[in-house]
Amino acid sequence: MARPKILVFQHVAYEPLGTLDPLLKEAGFRIRYVNFGRNPNQRPSLDKYAALIVLGGPMNSHQIDTYPNLITEMDVIREAVESDMSVLGICLGAQLLAKALGGHVARNPDREIGWYDVELTEHGAIDPVLSAFAPTQRVFQWHEDGIELPDDAVHLASSPASPVQAFRYGEHAYGFQFHLEVDGSLVERWLTVPDNRKVLEEEQGRVDPQLVRVQTAESIAGLQELSRRTFSGWIGRFDFSPRRRALPSR
Numbered sequence: 001m002a003r004p005k006i007l008v009f010q011h012v013a014y015e016p017l018g019t020l021d022p023l024l025k026e027a028g029f030r031i032r033y034v035n036f037g038r039n040p041n042q043r044p045s046l047d048k049y050a051a052l053i054v055l056g057g058p059m060n061s062h063q064i065d066t067y068p069n070l071i072t073e074m075d076v077i078r079e080a081v082e083s084d085m086s087v088l089g090i091c092l093g094a095q096l097l098a099k100a101l102g103g104h105v106a107r108n109p110d111r112e113i114g115w116y117d118v119e120l121t122e123h124g125a126i127d128p129v130l131s132a133f134a135p136t137q138r139v140f141q142w143h144e145d146g147i148e149l150p151d152d153a154v155h156l157a158s159s160p161a162s163p164v165q166a167f168r169y170g171e172h173a174y175g176f177q178f179h180l181e182v183d184g185s186l187v188e189r190w191l192t193v194p195d196n197r198k199v200l201e202e203e204q205g206r207v208d209p210q211l212v213r214v215q216t217a218e219s220i221a222g223l224q225e226l227s228r229r230t231f232s233g234w235i236g237r238f239d240f241s242p243r244r245r246a247l248p249s250r
Contacts, residue, residue: 019180056142089174095147113142116161139180180230
């Protein structure tokens, strides 16, 4: 019997699945990356995939003139949700998920780069995927945009700088603004990759890369355990018999 397949939308090489990769492979899944950075004109089919994961990237969700693939991605995300497929959006992926379902994305007053606390909502505290989270949980962040939730989405977590940190739509679609998938080497890569240097220069005096390194050494082990438990919970809810349902009209 063929192993089930996961479709992954990637935007830049330095934002991979990270700690999600071994968890998916251990669970017996095959992974197919669609790299829009290399070929923005792709239009992948969801046929025969068990789940869709949309990763982060340095672009913003409204930059459709520069990155027309973002329109394609939102179309595919919407199709996946209509089929009750398991969907996970991380950072940019969460923003695209929200927009695909009728929500909005806009620039926050402040970027969140580094280690920040998120607070579970009442719904988040009883959500089966976020069950490993403490009521106040420190996670790694790297984003500047915030989400206004679509109708019928369930708000799961927040922070002062970005009120929507996690949400669920239906039973199988989740969006996370934070980065549970990072390990220490990936954090270091983000602090040094050329695309991020300009951002760190702009945040000089507010974001200290060396402090981020110190906090990463202190917090990464706990985050990786949280990652394992949270992503395993999401994987455990995969629906292998999609049922089509109509989304609200836009």
